[in-house]
Each structure stands twice: as structure tokens, then as C-alpha cells.
Amino acid sequence: MSSIWIQIIKPTKTSIIMKTKFFGQVADFMGSKELEVLEIESTEKLIQYFNSTFPGFENQKFAIAVDNTIVTGDTKLQANTVVAFLPPYSGG
Amino acid sequence: MEAKKPKNIFVEGPISSAFIGSGIEKHRTKTDIGGHSIFLGQVRADLVNGQSVVAIEYTCYEEMALEKMHEIREAIFEKYSLSCLHVYHSLGRVEVGEICLFVFTSSPHRKAAIDACEEIVERIKSELPIWGKEIFENQEFQWKQNT
Numbered sequence: 001m002s003s004i005w006i007q008i009i010k011p012t013k014t015s016i017i018m019k020t021k022f023f024g025q026v027a028d029f030m031g032s033k034e035l036e037v038l039e040i041e042s043t044e045k046l047i048q049y050f051n052s053t054f055p056g057f058e059n060q061k062f063a064i065a066v067d068n069t070i071v072t073g074d075t076k077l078q079a080n081t082v083v084a085f086l087p088p089y090s091g092g
Numbered sequence: 093m094e095a096k097k098p099k100n101i102f103v104e105g106p107i108s109s110a111f112i113g114s115g116i117e118k119h120r121t122k123t124d125i126g127g128h129s130i131f132l133g134q135v136r137a138d139l140v141n142g143q144s145v146v147a148i149e150y151t152c153y154e155e156m157a158l159e160k161m162h163e164i165r166e167a168i169f170e171k172y173s174l175s176c177l178h179v180y181h182s183l184g185r186v187e188v189g190e191i192c193l194f195v196f197t198s199s200p201h202r203k204a205a206i207d208a209c210e211e212i213v214e215r216i217k218s219e220l221p222i223w224g225k226e227i228f229e230n231q232e233f234q235w236k237q238n239t
Contacts, residue, residue: 021153023151023152023153023221023223024151024223024225024235025235065153065156065221068153068155068156068159084153084156084221086153086221087223087235088237088238089217089218089219089220089221089222089223089238090222090223090224090235090236090237090238091150091152091181091193091216091217091220091221091222091223091224091238092133092181092192092193092213092216092217092222092238
């Protein structure tokens with residue numbers, strides 16, 4: 001089981017802090033429904049960060065929503081953005 | 093113009109037949125209605141590798157699901173001459189045999205209600221960020237896959 005390394009960083013005025021949310025299989029894999037990340041400017045960079053920090057993340061299947069809207073392709077992120085990792089839906 | 097707050101479609105646990113019945117009763121006074129179409133999704137005892145499903149646990153990305161349902165509702169009212177449209181979806185644990193989805197459309201003439209109901213069910217299953225965890229007799233689980 002991989003260990004989680006937590007760095008306490010004091011946010012500065014220019015820090016970009018965003019919430020990432022996980023659901024379904026992805027939440028099971030991450031062992032968490034939410035994580036805050038710092039200084040990640042785009043969805044591609046966020047995926048790369050998770051791929052390198054959580055081995056096996058690259059095998060997860062998901063769509064990405066930025067502030068409740070599905071995005072395709074690399075999307076810029078801003079402070080207070082909420083990025084959600086959504087596995088295939090199975091409601092109903 | 094003030095933006096409408098999305099209606100809450102989520103219900104904790106199963107949807108009871110009493111609730112469904114009372115929904116029908118509530119429309120008695122809407123005398124322009126000629127037909128209702130009702131879809132009920134029930135949890136099925138699927139057999140997977142010799143293990144039976146005993147329940148499904150539903151979770152959702154609530155904010156996004158309600159926004160999306162609001163969009164679907166607006167599009168359906170635009171497309172069909174409906175008098176009413178009600179959608180309820182369970183969250184949390186629903187046992188096999190219990191109802192987890194209740195879609196209820198009403199219109200003056202039946203075709204609109206029937207067609208709208210079908211379209212809403214398909215759109216809910218493909219477009220709402222809701223996930224079902226199938227729980228087996230032996231407490232193991234797998235994530236549901238919609239077809």
C-alpha cells in the first residue's frame with residue numbers, strides 16, 4: 001500500500017488551491033473522496049501529478065468535471081476551482 | 093430574472109409504493125391531465141460468479157447531478173407538451189425488490205407523457221453523475237455498469 005506524503009504549505013496570496021473530488025471506483029482507489037492540491041495550472045498537469053503520486057492512477061477510467069462541467073482536453077485551472085474525477089455513471 | 097434553484101430529486105433509501113401512490117393521488121385535481129406515464133426502477137438480484145446481488149448503494153455528485161437534471165427537465169418541457177414531470181432517485185442502500193428510481197410524467201394526451209418518460213429515463217441513466225455499488229450476499233461488492 002502506498003504511503004501518502006503530506007506537505008504543509010502556508011498558502012500565499014498567489015497560491016492556487018483547488019479541491020479535487022473523487023467518486024465511485026476512483027474514490028475507492030484513492031482511499032479518499034476529496035484532496036486539496038496546490039499550484040496545479042491545468043487538468044493535464046493534475047493528471048500527471050496523480051499518476052506520479054499514486055501508482056496505478058493511470059489505469060483509472062474517468063471523465064473530468066471542472067466546476068460541475070465536463071471538460072475534454074487540457075483545461076486551465078484557477079484558484080478555488082473544484083475538479084471532479086467521475087467514473088462511468090451507473091444511476092437508475 | 094432569478095435563476096430557478098434546481099429541484100432535489102434525491103431520496104434517502106428506497107422509494108416506497110405508498111409514496112408512489114400518493115404522487116398519483118396528488119394529481120387528481122389537475123384536471124387537464126389525460127394520461128400519466130410512470131417508470132419504476134427496481135433493484136434486481138443479478139447473479140455474478142455464483143453470488144447474488146442483495147442491495148445497491150447509491151452515491152452521487154449532488155451539485156452537478158441536480159444542475160444536470162434541471163437542464164434535462166427544461167429540455168423535456170421544451171420538447172413535449174407535459175403538464176407535470178417528477179423524478180425521484182434513491183441514495184444510500186436499496187435492497188433487492190425495492191424501488192430506486194421513480195419517473196412520473198403527465199400530459200393532456202398520452203403520447204407526450206409516454207415519450208417523455210422514456211427519454212427522461214435514458215437521459216438519467218447516461219447523464220447524471222450517480223454511481224451504484226452492487227452488494228453481494230457475502231458482503232463483497234462491485235461497481236454497477238449501466239447498459
